[in-house]
Amino acid sequence: MIMGALFSRIRTFLPLALGPHPQRELTLTPRGGFACPPRGVAAGALPLALGPHRLHPNAAAALGAPAKRELTLTPRGGFACPPRAVAAGAFALAPGPFSLRSLCERRRREQAPMPRGGPRGMAAGAALLLIASGFTAAASDGLDPAALLKPLADSWPSYSGDYTGRRYSALTQINQSNVKNLTLVWAARLTGGPGAGGFGPGSPAAAARTVIGGEGSGDIAVAGATTVKGAVLMVNGMLYVTAPDNVWALDAHDGHELWHYFWKTKGGTHIGNRGAAIWGTYLYFVTPDDYFVSLDTKTGHERWHKEAAPFSQQYFMTSAPMTIGNHIIVGTGNDLDSPGYLMSFDPETGEQQWRFYTVPMNAGDPGLETWKSLDAARHGGGHPWLPGVYDPETHLYIFGTGNPTPAYTSKPRGEGMDNLFTCAIVALNVDTGKMEWYYQTSPHDTHDWDSAQTPVLVDGDFRGSGPRKMVLTASRNGYYFTLDRRTGEHLVTSKFSETVNWAKGLNAKGQPVREPAKDHHIAGALVSAANGGATNWPPPAYSPDTQLLYVPTSETYAMYYLSETDPRGAMGLGGKDEIGVGTMGSYISAIDYKTGNTVWRHRFRTVGTTRGAPGLLTTAGKLLFGGDVSGNFVAFDPANGNVLWHTQIGQVTNAPETYMVDGRQHVLIAAGDMLYTFALY
Amino acid sequence: MASTLHAQPAQPPGGRGRGAITSPRNAYPDRAPADPAAIERGKALYGVNCQFCHGADTRGGDGGPSLLRSSTVLDDQNGELIAPIVRSGRPGMPKFTLGDDQIKDVAAFVHSFRAAGYDEARLRPPSIIVGDSKAGEAFFNARCASCHSTTGDLRGLASRIPDERLLQQTWLMPGSGGSRGGPPPVTLPPIMVTVTLPSGEMVAGKLDRLDDFTVSLITADGTHRSFRTNGNTPRVDVRDPLQPHRDLLGVYTDADIHNVTAFLVTLK
Numbered sequence: 001m002i003m004g005a006l007f008s009r010i011r012t013f014l015p016l017a018l019g020p021h022p023q024r025e026l027t028l029t030p031r032g033g034f035a036c037p038p039r040g041v042a043a044g045a046l047p048l049a050l051g052p053h054r055l056h057p058n059a060a061a062a063l064g065a066p067a068k069r070e071l072t073l074t075p076r077g078g079f080a081c082p083p084r085a086v087a088a089g090a091f092a093l094a095p096g097p098f099s100l101r102s103l104c105e106r107r108r109r110e111q112a113p114m115p116r117g118g119p120r121g122m123a124a125g126a127a128l129l130l131i132a133s134g135f136t137a138a139a140s141d142g143l144d145p146a147a148l149l150k151p152l153a154d155s156w157p158s159y160s161g162d163y164t165g166r167r168y169s170a171l172t173q174i175n176q177s178n179v180k181n182l183t184l185v186w187a188a189r190l191t192g193g194p195g196a197g198g199f200g201p202g203s204p205a206a207a208a209r210t211v212i213g214g215e216g217s218g219d220i221a222v223a224g225a226t227t228v229k230g231a232v233l234m235v236n237g238m239l240y241v242t243a244p245d246n247v248w249a250l251d252a253h254d255g256h257e258l259w260h261y262f263w264k265t266k267g268g269t270h271i272g273n274r275g276a277a278i279w280g281t282y283l284y285f286v287t288p289d290d291y292f293v294s295l296d297t298k299t300g301h302e303r304w305h306k307e308a309a310p311f312s313q314q315y316f317m318t319s320a321p322m323t324i325g326n327h328i329i330v331g332t333g334n335d336l337d338s339p340g341y342l343m344s345f346d347p348e349t350g351e352q353q354w355r356f357y358t359v360p361m362n363a364g365d366p367g368l369e370t371w372k373s374l375d376a377a378r379h380g381g382g383h384p385w386l387p388g389v390y391d392p393e394t395h396l397y398i399f400g401t402g403n404p405t406p407a408y409t410s411k412p413r414g415e416g417m418d419n420l421f422t423c424a425i426v427a428l429n430v431d432t433g434k435m436e437w438y439y440q441t442s443p444h445d446t447h448d449w450d451s452a453q454t455p456v457l458v459d460g461d462f463r464g465s466g467p468r469k470m471v472l473t474a475s476r477n478g479y480y481f482t483l484d485r486r487t488g489e490h491l492v493t494s495k496f497s498e499t500v501n502w503a504k505g506l507n508a509k510g511q512p513v514r515e516p517a518k519d520h521h522i523a524g525a526l527v528s529a530a531n532g533g534a535t536n537w538p539p540p541a542y543s544p545d546t547q548l549l550y551v552p553t554s555e556t557y558a559m560y561y562l563s564e565t566d567p568r569g570a571m572g573l574g575g576k577d578e579i580g581v582g583t584m585g586s587y588i589s590a591i592d593y594k595t596g597n598t599v600w601r602h603r604f605r606t607v608g609t610t611r612g613a614p615g616l617l618t619t620a621g622k623l624l625f626g627g628d629v630s631g632n633f634v635a636f637d638p639a640n641g642n643v644l645w646h647t648q649i650g651q652v653t654n655a656p657e658t659y660m661v662d663g664r665q666h667v668l669i670a671a672g673d674m675l676y677t678f679a680l681y
Numbered sequence: 682m683a684s685t686l687h688a689q690p691a692q693p694p695g696g697r698g699r700g701a702i703t704s705p706r707n708a709y710p711d712r713a714p715a716d717p718a719a720i721e722r723g724k725a726l727y728g729v730n731c732q733f734c735h736g737a738d739t740r741g742g743d744g745g746p747s748l749l750r751s752s753t754v755l756d757d758q759n760g761e762l763i764a765p766i767v768r769s770g771r772p773g774m775p776k777f778t779l780g781d782d783q784i785k786d787v788a789a790f791v792h793s794f795r796a797a798g799y800d801e802a803r804l805r806p807p808s809i810i811v812g813d814s815k816a817g818e819a820f821f822n823a824r825c826a827s828c829h830s831t832t833g834d835l836r837g838l839a840s841r842i843p844d845e846r847l848l849q850q851t852w853l854m855p856g857s858g859g860s861r862g863g864p865p866p867v868t869l870p871p872i873m874v875t876v877t878l879p880s881g882e883m884v885a886g887k888l889d890r891l892d893d894f895t896v897s898l899i900t901a902d903g904t905h906r907s908f909r910t911n912g913n914t915p916r917v918d919v920r921d922p923l924q925p926h927r928d929l930l931g932v933y934t935d936a937d938i939h940n941v942t943a944f945l946v947t948l949k
Binding site for chain 1: 703731801811846894927938942
């Protein structure tokens with residue numbers, strides 16, 4: 001089930017370090033994109049013409065260059081500049097003063113800001129990595145995908161800010177010594193719907209700016225106010241905000257709206273939207289009625305929309321797409337029995353590049369032996385509800401999968417069978433969509449506790465074994481895991497919720513072993529956690545300074561009553577009634593990845609709350625930001641959880657973010673339909 | 682009271698308009714209602730040809746998978762996707778000789794069942810009482826009797842809360858289990874708080890609100906007072922009358938819970 005329950009559902013009580021200056025040399029491109037050589041040409045022999053790519057005559061003309069078609073290489077509207085790492089011998093054949101190389105050099109000077117360390121500041125290794133993945137980049141006036149390889153600092157260009165999922169910003173202007181002086185820069189209220197006269201107050205000006213699209217009739221009202229439950233992107237001084245059916249572009253200086261896009265829906269579960277992705281000047285988001293939509297970031301005008309999943313089968317999409325090179329990756333959601341999948345789309349055309357099903361779909365597929373039947377597997381769920389993370393060195397896109405279905409009446413899935421690859425951390429080759437490894441964190445889940453929480457990539461020491469590339473995840477089921485991210489090798493399991501009681505212990509693989517008596521019972525089984533889980537979609541954060549993973553945590557109990565005695569079970573989330581009986585507390589848990597131990601916990605002081613803790617951000621200013629369960633936005637000391645600053649803004653509904661605007665560090669947070677930014681003056 | 686217990690309220694009849702999405706439960710449009718005569722004809726054909734394997738309710742039967750969640754059936758509008766499978770068969774499924782109109786009728790019947798991720802229970806257990814009331818009484822006397830009495834505050838409890846599940850939820854955590862459509866069957870005593878100021882002055886009252894930064898309370902004379910807190914200053918002592926119930930959640934076995942409920946239902 002979607003991890004949006006946290007803020008909106010009654011049935012719940014409420015988830016790489018890069019080298020310095022990677023890949024700056026590849027940021028050089030005119031509007032429309034440029035192309036880097038595909039995989040395999042890094043050796044220094046860039047062919048004169050690469051496949052079908054040609055220099056668009058207009059692009060060349062705009063540069064004052066003759067259109068030398070045979071020398072050029074680029075997708076639609078752009079031209080191609082090889083990175084310097086491969087330029088050395090590759091363009092010897094380029095004739096005349098307007099050789100491709102000179103064009104590229106010119107573009108570099110004109111459009112690409114020099115890295116602080118100068119051209120030699122880049123990591124050569126990173127360049128080769130990028131080449132090897134066949135990246136194409138996008139327009140210089142938009143977001144170059146190569147920028148996503150940078151350590152998180154000046155902007156917030158993707159769901160987690162960067163590919164690591166650490167939500168650790170290198171910014172230090174706001175730090176422990178001055179955070180007490182943090183003050184409001186601006187606050188803005190978002191108005192959804194088709195504009196004035198529609199849903200919400202609106203205004204003539206807002207209506208004029210609203211671009212309307214969608215396949216629905218326009219007569220469906222969505223209950224509930226606009227709520228931001230995902231990432232806000234900050235690129236080139238603009239903020240891009242989403243809620244189901246709505247996208248807004250705001251000026252990061254003062255929050256004023258530049259455009260608003262509204263999608264007329266056919267229906268689908270409108271529980272939340274985790275944000276947009278950007279590639280060049282193109283924005284991408286998904287809709288509850290299963291469309292993958294691309295907008296122009298400058299105007300909000302729609303470029304195209306594609307059907308991403310069948311609405312007839314009751315899919316609904318909530319995830320934030322991820323830009324990785326020339327892939328836009330996004331996953332499905334559905335509460336009915338259906339197969340989950342991850343898709344990669346072409347950024348220009350929206351054509352599907354690959355699709356990875358998280359459950360076996362055909363005879364002979366791996367994992368089929370862990371299901372009662374092929375029919376069970378094909379209806380087995382495993383939806384990748386949230387964006388994953390990416391390791392450019394191994395080309396692995398690593399993400400979590402959702403719970404198996406039927407969620408509660410699990411016998412039709414095969415009693416005790418693992419039901420691969422649901423509730424697992426899965427690593428795919430980003431170019432092919434092929435699985436490299438998996439590790440299942442909840443074999444045969446029976447509580448609708450997905451393992452889709454965005455994982456976190458960490459490079460560091462592991463018990464004296466030297467530098468290790470790892471992936472960390474704190475799962476909704478209450479267990480924490482450290483894995484080797486090259487191989488999926490299990491390193492650590494621990495229980496980060498003290499109350500969780502659904503498992504007998506751990507098996508030899510470090511997986512929790514389900515206690516069937518804690519599935520549910522006709523007379524009720526008292527289970528911790530309640531359906532919302534020990535943690536949920538609100539993202540964790542990791543600080544390399546403290547080497548701690550910070551996890552929003554809730555400790556809850558619920559009675560799970562089996563309400564369907566038909567031996568064939570129920571569909572989807574049916575077959576049980578779950579009634580909460582108590583919240584023991586909501587926390588931030590600080591977990592040591594080497595041991596799995598919780599080093600400290602901050603318990604939010606409250607009585608009887610049913611809320612889970614919102615997501616987190618940490619910074620090189622030695623700060624940890626997050627909302628509490630009582631409407632405060634708080635800065636903590638990441639070393640010990642002590643409170644350093646707070647302000648009351650109403651219930652926080654997403655994870656904080658930070659970036660620079662005109663030399664000033666801003667911190668952004670959402671509370672329902674309100675956005676707030678804070679800075680020092 | 683019983684109605685407040687049903688976590689999944691009955692669905693409104695099919696064919697409703699698309700006015701508003703108020704919950705995930707009505708996020709998908711119902712199919713337009715088919716001609717009842719067609720559904721009846723389809724039911725008869727289905728009963729003869731399909732039911733043995735796919736079940737009378739299309740949820741699967743002796744060997745055949747559920748049709749209700751089948752992607753083919755969900756995508757099908759009027760038999761057009763079902764027809765090729767019916768006519769050609771599949772591995773493990775014979776082919777059937779049915780005319781176009783007959784297949785449309787079968788499709789109308791199959792589509793008359795509602796597929797939903799929030800599947801409604803069809804065979805509800807009649808009772809949740811499975812425990813041993815003697816063992817429940819012993820547990821009660823050991824763990825509950827210091828605060829509660831079967832001849833005092835709990836006298837006639839099962840008459841006041843005749844619904845078994847609501848009774849169980851209520852003794853586990855008073856106030857829980859009644860959230861859907863009905864008031865909780867008990868009145869909860871207030872949470873009390875005492876704030877001890879640095880001067881030594883103590884201010885006590887009913888807790889209004891508490892977080893890491895502020896404590897608010899209502900004193901006996903009705904005055905609302907708030908205090909900014911900084912760490913443990915001023916000192917805040919909360920007395921939550923439900924805390925013993927919370928503390929017991931980590932103690933019970935499920936058998937304890939079932940036994941205590943079996944005992945408490947005898948308190949008519």
